[in-house]
Amino acid sequence: MLNLCLTDAVRRTVSIIVLIFFLAADLIFFHPSAVSAFSVKEEREYGEKMLAVIRKEFKLVDELDVSQYVNELGDSILADAGPQFFDYHFYVIDDKEFNAFASPSGLIFFHSGIITAMDNEGEFVSVMAHECGHVISRHIADRIEKSTKLTAGTLAMMLAGIALGGGALSQALVTGGMATGAAMSLAYTRQDEEEADRISFNLMESQHRDPKDMLSMLNKMYKESKIRMGNIPPYLLTHPQPRLRMGYVEDLIHVKGFSQYRHFDQFAFRRMQTRVASLTIEVQKLYAKYRKELREATDEDTKAMALYGLALADMSTGNNEKAVEKMRAVILHYPDKPILLTDLGVIYLQAGQRETALMYLEDARNKDPGNWYGTFNLALALQQTGDDKRAEALYKQVLGTSVDYPKAYFQLAQIQAKKGNQALSHLNLGKSFYYEGNFDTSIFHLKKALDLSTSESSREEITDLLEKIKKIQRDI
Numbered sequence: 001m002l003n004l005c006l007t008d009a010v011r012r013t014v015s016i017i018v019l020i021f022f023l024a025a026d027l028i029f030f031h032p033s034a035v036s037a038f039s040v041k042e043e044r045e046y047g048e049k050m051l052a053v054i055r056k057e058f059k060l061v062d063e064l065d066v067s068q069y070v071n072e073l074g075d076s077i078l079a080d081a082g083p084q085f086f087d088y089h090f091y092v093i094d095d096k097e098f099n100a101f102a103s104p105s106g107l108i109f110f111h112s113g114i115i116t117a118m119d120n121e122g123e124f125v126s127v128m129a130h131e132c133g134h135v136i137s138r139h140i141a142d143r144i145e146k147s148t149k150l151t152a153g154t155l156a157m158m159l160a161g162i163a164l165g166g167g168a169l170s171q172a173l174v175t176g177g178m179a180t181g182a183a184m185s186l187a188y189t190r191q192d193e194e195e196a197d198r199i200s201f202n203l204m205e206s207q208h209r210d211p212k213d214m215l216s217m218l219n220k221m222y223k224e225s226k227i228r229m230g231n232i233p234p235y236l237l238t239h240p241q242p243r244l245r246m247g248y249v250e251d252l253i254h255v256k257g258f259s260q261y262r263h264f265d266q267f268a269f270r271r272m273q274t275r276v277a278s279l280t281i282e283v284q285k286l287y288a289k290y291r292k293e294l295r296e297a298t299d300e301d302t303k304a305m306a307l308y309g310l311a312l313a314d315m316s317t318g319n320n321e322k323a324v325e326k327m328r329a330v331i332l333h334y335p336d337k338p339i340l341l342t343d344l345g346v347i348y349l350q351a352g353q354r355e356t357a358l359m360y361l362e363d364a365r366n367k368d369p370g371n372w373y374g375t376f377n378l379a380l381a382l383q384q385t386g387d388d389k390r391a392e393a394l395y396k397q398v399l400g401t402s403v404d405y406p407k408a409y410f411q412l413a414q415i416q417a418k419k420g421n422q423a424l425s426h427l428n429l430g431k432s433f434y435y436e437g438n439f440d441t442s443i444f445h446l447k448k449a450l451d452l453s454t455s456e457s458s459r460e461e462i463t464d465l466l467e468k469i470k471k472i473q474r475d476i
Contacts, residue, residue, distance in 0.1 A: 064376055
């Protein structure tokens with residue numbers, strides 16, 4: 001029995017344990033041969049509930065530029081993987097731990113701590129492709145299916161520990177689950193890891209990416225385990241033996257022989273990495289980090305990206321004048337990157353200089369109309385300058401590509417309320433709070449929308465969403 005204090009972390013963990021307990025109970029107690037029928041359909045249902053609880057209990061880095069980069073990179077990797085059982089979705093969790101994990105049904109999560117520890121996009125691709133390898137091979141489902149000694153409590157404790165992804169509580173849950181299950185562990189076997197590494201290697205080869213980035217990332221994992229000593233990082237609890245994996249990858253490289261690999265522009269990765277840092281690290285630590293990088297930089301790209309980090313730090317402290325000055329210097333170094341014009345427009349918007357913000361945001365969208373981050377912020381500027389009609393159209397465009405972006409639903413709700421359409425306003429607020437994981441507030445607004453709505457299709461949509469939320473709440 002674990003003796004745990006009732007902290008917020010425990011409360012979050014208990015919620016996850018209870019949810020997974022019910023999921024595990026569904027699988028175990030309703031199938032006579034333990035969990036031998038963990039079907040693709042059940043895996044999809046599990047993933048949907050898992051995502052809802054993660055949204056409720058953890059803080060996601062829910063910014064469109066981060067989401068678009070991570071998901072488009074994932075899609076590019078999977079383009080060479082052939083037909084899949086699931087639609088994959090990639091998320092970043094605001095947590096300093098060195099962790100990443102794949103949930104059944106193609107949901108893959110990266111903690112901010114592992115992203116900020118990377119040196120280049122190739123290392124990120126190696127982790128992403130490895131996690132995709134586990135989903136492609138259905139390793140989690142397979143471990144559950146083959147374990148006749150698994151109990152619902154064991155599965156709940158272990159999955160909760162893996163999902164929590166850090167600290168003594170997480171490790172106690174994982175090791176407690178291992179002790180309870182005796183012969184079973186959700187940690188991947190050596191064969192699982194080799195299969196995922198082989199898939200990752202092949203996916204990187206298909207993109208002409210250097211698989212040596214796999215080795216450098218595995219070396220980081222190994223060093224992390226040495227630094228932590230007895231306090232094993234959560235990633236290594238589920239992805240064991242990095243030294244053995246390094247040897248296996250070295251063998252793959254040796255068998256493949258010499259190859260020519262493409263040079264990949266690192267701007268998009270480095271900008272995303274810096275944005276994640278700015279959204280998850282305390283501002284004083286940000287200043288120290290990027291001032292140090294600026295002093296020690298030996299190339300102009302590193303200097304420019306350190307300056308970008310300092311501009312974001314200035315922006316977060318409200319020092320908009322200095323943020324503009326630094327962002328302009330970054331744009332001079334990267335004149336062909338329109339997303340930086342969006343960054344500059346966002347600073348001007350925060351400073352209340354709406355017309356100037358609009359100018360830069362329009363320019364950025366004209367140069368890159370497929371950028372979700374630019375589209376949303378242009379809509380925000382248009383809404384603030386009174387052009388609700390065009391802003392509404394742009395918000396809907398964003399939601400056409402990223403249906404779970406709560407801020408777009410929230411802004412649409414404001415426009416609909418201003419137009420007097422209270423039913424639609426409450427529906428959009430309900431969706432916004434649902435995708436933030438705030439289920440009670442979502443239910444409040446959805447019920448309001450149901451009372452006010454006269455459209456049969458809207459009422460059906462609202463009823464379906466209410467039922468989905470209530471089912472999740474019953475489970476947790």
